[in-house]
Amino acid sequence: MTAPEATTAARHAEETVTSVAGVELRCLQRGEGPSVVVLHHSFGNPGWLPLHDHLAAACAVEAPDLPGFGGSSRPEWARDVRDLAMILGGWLRRRHDDRVALVGCGFGGWIAAELATMWPEGLSHLVLVGSAGLLPGDGRILDQVLISHSEYVQAAFRHRSAYEAVYGSELTDELLIQWDIHREMTARVAWKPYMYNRRLVPLLGEVQVPTLVVWGDDDQVVPLECAHRFVSLLPDAALRTVVDCGHAVDLERPIELARLVRAHIGAS
Amino acid sequence: MFLSYFTEQPMGAYPDDEGLKAGYTSVLFSNKFFDPVEGSRLYQERLAEYRLAEEVGFDGIMVNEHHNAPYCMQPRITVWSSILAAITERVKIVQLGNPLPTYDSPLQFAEEIAMIDMISQGRLVSGIVRGAGQESICLNANPAYNRERFDEAHNLLVKTMTDDGPFAWEGEHFQYRVVNPWARVLQKPHPRIWVPGVFSPETLVWAAEHRYPYISLNTPLHLTGQLWEIYDDAARRVGYEPGPENRGYLLRVHVQDTEQKALEGAREFMWMQGQFTGVGHPYWVNPPGYGSESRRLMYTKLANGLVPRSSAAPFEEQLRTHEIVAGTPDQCIAALRVVLETCRPSILMLWGNDGKVDHPDSLRCIELMGREVLPALREIGDELGLHDPFELDTPISLRYTPPEELAARA
Numbered sequence: 001m002t003a004p005e006a007t008t009a010a011r012h013a014e015e016t017v018t019s020v021a022g023v024e025l026r027c028l029q030r031g032e033g034p035s036v037v038v039l040h041h042s043f044g045n046p047g048w049l050p051l052h053d054h055l056a057a058a059c060a061v062e063a064p065d066l067p068g069f070g071g072s073s074r075p076e077w078a079r080d081v082r083d084l085a086m087i088l089g090g091w092l093r094r095r096h097d098d099r100v101a102l103v104g105c106g107f108g109g110w111i112a113a114e115l116a117t118m119w120p121e122g123l124s125h126l127v128l129v130g131s132a133g134l135l136p137g138d139g140r141i142l143d144q145v146l147i148s149h150s151e152y153v154q155a156a157f158r159h160r161s162a163y164e165a166v167y168g169s170e171l172t173d174e175l176l177i178q179w180d181i182h183r184e185m186t187a188r189v190a191w192k193p194y195m196y197n198r199r200l201v202p203l204l205g206e207v208q209v210p211t212l213v214v215w216g217d218d219d220q221v222v223p224l225e226c227a228h229r230f231v232s233l234l235p236d237a238a239l240r241t242v243v244d245c246g247h248a249v250d251l252e253r254p255i256e257l258a259r260l261v262r263a264h265i266g267a268s
Numbered sequence: 269m270f271l272s273y274f275t276e277q278p279m280g281a282y283p284d285d286e287g288l289k290a291g292y293t294s295v296l297f298s299n300k301f302f303d304p305v306e307g308s309r310l311y312q313e314r315l316a317e318y319r320l321a322e323e324v325g326f327d328g329i330m331v332n333e334h335h336n337a338p339y340c341m342q343p344r345i346t347v348w349s350s351i352l353a354a355i356t357e358r359v360k361i362v363q364l365g366n367p368l369p370t371y372d373s374p375l376q377f378a379e380e381i382a383m384i385d386m387i388s389q390g391r392l393v394s395g396i397v398r399g400a401g402q403e404s405i406c407l408n409a410n411p412a413y414n415r416e417r418f419d420e421a422h423n424l425l426v427k428t429m430t431d432d433g434p435f436a437w438e439g440e441h442f443q444y445r446v447v448n449p450w451a452r453v454l455q456k457p458h459p460r461i462w463v464p465g466v467f468s469p470e471t472l473v474w475a476a477e478h479r480y481p482y483i484s485l486n487t488p489l490h491l492t493g494q495l496w497e498i499y500d501d502a503a504r505r506v507g508y509e510p511g512p513e514n515r516g517y518l519l520r521v522h523v524q525d526t527e528q529k530a531l532e533g534a535r536e537f538m539w540m541q542g543q544f545t546g547v548g549h550p551y552w553v554n555p556p557g558y559g560s561e562s563r564r565l566m567y568t569k570l571a572n573g574l575v576p577r578s579s580a581a582p583f584e585e586q587l588r589t590h591e592i593v594a595g596t597p598d599q600c601i602a603a604l605r606v607v608l609e610t611c612r613p614s615i616l617m618l619w620g621n622d623g624k625v626d627h628p629d630s631l632r633c634i635e636l637m638g639r640e641v642l643p644a645l646r647e648i649g650d651e652l653g654l655h656d657p658f659e660l661d662t663p664i665s666l667r668y669t670p671p672e673e674l675a676a677r678a
Contacts, residue, residue, distance in 0.1 A: 145405060145551075145555055145556065146295075146296070146405070146551075146552070147551065148549075148550075148551050148571050148572045148573070149551075149568065149571060149572055150572045171572055171574060173565055173569075176565065176568040176569060176572060176574075177564060177565055177568065179568070180556075180564055180567075180568040181564075183556045184412055184556045184557040186556070187410060187411065187412040187555070187556035187557055188410070188412045188413070188557065191408075191410040191411075191412065191556075192408055192410065
C-alpha cells in the first residue's frame with residue numbers, strides 16, 4: 001500500500017462546543033443517518049479526516065476532541081482514563097436521545113471500552129481500532145514516554161507515505177505543540193499503569209453491545225494479541241485485521257475502516 | 269563562608285566506551301555494565317574521603333541523588349546522609365537535594381530525615397528539589413504533576429516537622445489518615461531547607477518566596493547576575509532584603525600539587541561525554557508536563573531533533589570561564605576569588621573529584637583544599653562580606669521571619 005487514501009476529505013464539517021462537567025468539548029460533525037462517534041488516538045485528532053468523510057456519506061458523524069486535547073479544554077481534576085470516559089458519557093447523553101455507535105482508535109479505543117462498561121445501554125455498536133486498555137501477555141504497548149513525539153506518531157503507520165499524507169513531511173511548530181499538549185494530557189491520566197487498566201478485564205464481559213475489533217496486521221504500538229483478548233473478553237465481538245497496515249488504521253486505511261464500520265452498523 | 273565538599277560519587281569503573289556506543293548514559297543505559305565488586309570498592313573509598321573532608325576543615329558534605337546512571341552512585345540520598353550522620357562528628361550533612369515529587373511517601377521521608385537529624389545531633393540541612401526530568405521516568409512518578417507534588421510534599425514535610433501529631437493529611441496527591449511519626453527533628457523549628465537548581469525561574473522565585481537559600485548548580489558564572497536578580501526581586505516582593513546568605517554556588521574544582529596533575533584530574537569532569545549529569549535524550553530530560561509552558565516549543569523541538577542538543581563547552585573554555593577551576597592551591601584560590609567576586613555566594617560547594625580520578629588523588633585534592641584553599645576562601649569571604657546563614661543566624665524561612673523584619677520593609 002503506497003498510495004495514501006487521505007486526499008479526498010471534505011473540508012466542510014460543522015464545529016460545535018459543548019460544556020460538560022466544566023469542560024468545553026469541541027466536536028467536528030457532518031452527515032446524516034445513524035449516529036457514529038469517533039474517538040481519536042493519544043496524539044490527537046488532526047481535523048476532519050477521510051475516515052470521517054467516508055462515514056459521513058451514510059452516517060451522522062461526530063469527531064470530538066477528547067477532554068484536554070485539541071480544541072477541548074483540560075479537566076484539571078481528571079486523574080484517570082475513566083474520568084475522560086465519564087465526561088464523554090455526559091457529552092453523549094447531552095447530545096443524543098438514541099443510542100450511538102462508538103468507534104475508538106488506540107487510546108480513544110480504551111476510553112470507548114471504559115465507556116461501554118459504564119453505559120452499554122447507550123451504545124448501539126462498538127468498534128475498537130488498535131485499542132489500548134489491556135495489558136498484553138507477551139509484548140509491550142509502545143511507550144511514548146521513552147521516544148520522541150515524531151517517532152511515536154510515525155510508529156503508528158506501516159507506511160511513511162500514509163503518515164505524510166496526514167501530517168506532511170515537515171514538523172511545524174503548531175503540530176509539535178499540539179503533540180506535546182496531547183502527550184501531557186495522556187500522561188495526566190495514563191502515566192501509570194501505562195495504557196491499560198486491570199479493572200477493565202472483568203467488566204468487559206458485561207458489555208452486551210455488538211462489537212467489531214479492527215487491527216492493523218502490523219501494529220507496532222498495541223500488539224495484535226490485545227485484539228484477540230478483547231474478542232475473547234467481550235460477549236459479542238468479532239475481529240477483522242487489515243493487512244499491510246499499522247496501528248492507526250483510521251489514518252492509514254480510512255476507506256477500508258469506514259467500509260467495515262458501516263457494514264458493522266448496517267449503514268452500507 | 270560555608271564551605272562544603274561534594275562529589276557526585278561517580279561509578280568510574282564502568283566501561284565508558286559502552287556509553288559512547290549507546291549515545292546516552294542514563295535511564296536505559298544497561299546496568300549490566302555496573303560491576304558491584306567495583307561499586308563496593310568505590311563506596312569504601314568515598315567513606316575515607318568524607319572522613320578526610322571533615323578532618324581538614326570543610327563545614328559540610330553535600331550529597332545528592334540520581335537514578336539509572338553511572339554518574340551518580342547515590343540512588344537514595346537519605347542512605348548516605350545516614351551513613352554520614354554516623355561516621356562524622358562535626359560537618360553539616362547537606363542534602364541537595366531530596367527529589368520530593370518522586371517519592372510516593374513524603375511521610376516516610378520525613379521520618380528518615382528526623383532520624384538523620386537526631387543521629388547527627390542536629391547537623392542536617394535538608395535541601396529539596398523537583399528532581400531532574402529523567403528521575404520521574406526512573407522512579408515512575410508522574411512528571412505532569414511534578415510541581416504540584418513538590419509543593420504538596422513540601423507543605424506536608426514542614427507541617428510534619430513543626431506540628432504535633434496526630435493529624436490527618438488529605439491532599440490532592442498524598443493522603444494519610446494519621447500523621448504521627450515517632451521520630452522528630454532535633455533542630456527547631458526544623459532543619460534548614462536549601463533549594464538547588466540550574467536556572468529555572470519558577471524554582472528561583474519559589475525559593476525566594478520561602479526565604480530558602482538557592483544553590484546554583486554550576487550555572488555559568490556570567491549568568492549568575494541574572495539569576496540573583498530574579499531571586500532578589502521575588503525576595504523583596506515578599507518583604508525581606510536578600511543577600512549573600514541566600515546564595516549558594518556549586519562548581520567543579522580540582523586541586524593538586526602541580527598544575528599539570530591538576531589539569532589531568534580536572535579533565536575527568538568531562539568524563540560523562542562532557543555533560544555533568546550524563547547524556548540523556550531530551551524527551552527523557554523533559555518528560556510530559558515537566559517543563560514550563562513558556563519553554564514547551566523549545567523543548568519539543570529539541571526532543572524531535574529540530575534544534576541541536578547543546579554540547580558541553582571544551583575543557584579549555586570551561587577553565588577560562590571558571591566553570592571548572594583547576595591548578596595548584598594558589599592558582600585555584602586566585603580563580604575562586606574571581607568566582608566569589610562575581611557570584612557573591614556565602615555558601616560554596618566544591619565539587620572535587622569526578623570520573624576516574626583515583627583514590628589517592630582524590631584524597632590529596634581534599635587535603636590541599638582543606639589545608640590551603642579553605643582558609644584563603646574564608647579570608648576572601650570576610651573581605652567581601654560573604655556571611656553564611658549560620659554565621660548570621662538568619663531566619664530559616666519566611667514563615668519564621670520575625671514580623672517586625674517584614675514590617676520594617678513594608
